[in-house]
Every structure is written in structure tokens, then in C-alpha cells.
Amino acid sequence: MSSSMPLKQTSTLLLLVHLYILNYPYVNNTEYDHDLFNPRIRGLRDRTKAMEDITYFLVRQIEGGSPKTVNFASF
Numbered sequence: 001m002s003s004s005m006p007l008k009q010t011s012t013l014l015l016l017v018h019l020y021i022l023n024y025p026y027v028n029n030t031e032y033d034h035d036l037f038n039p040r041i042r043g044l045r046d047r048t049k050a051m052e053d054i055t056y057f058l059v060r061q062i063e064g065g066s067p068k069t070v071n072f073a074s075f
Contacts, residue, residue: 012036024057
């Protein structure tokens with residue numbers, strides 16, 4: 001029984017809902033769907049770029065500003 005597939009889809013949809021609530025600027029783009037991190041649909045480069053964009057956005061939200069660059073060495 002493959003129960004991991006619905007869990008992966010559920011967590012991706014949950015992430016997309018949270019990004020929508022936080023007004024993530026790219027959440028309405030066509031590539032941000034339930035297959036956002038599906039390796040059979042998206043290549044490694046696309047998935048990595050999406051995760052990088054989301055991470056930068058969330059760090060800016062946490063810091064309360066909009067810095068041009070984020071220094072991850074300080075974490």
C-alpha cells in the first residue's frame with residue numbers, strides 16, 4: 001500500500017496554502033501546483049529554484065524587511 005504519495009501531495013498543498021496566505025508573489029503561477037516538488041514532473045533545477053525562492057521569501061517575512069541578499073551564515 002502506497003500511503004506516502006497522498007502525504008507528499010498533502011504537504012505540498014499545505015505549503016501552497018500557507019504561501020497564499022502570506023501573499024507569496026509567485027503562488028498563482030502555473031508551476032506552483034500540487035506537483036511542485038514531484039521529481040517525475042519537475043527537474044532538479046526547477047525544484048531547487050522554487051525552494052530557494054520560497055526560502056528567501058520566508059526569511060524576509062521573518063526578518064520583517066526586504067533585504068536584497070540574505071546571509072545564511074548568521075543562522
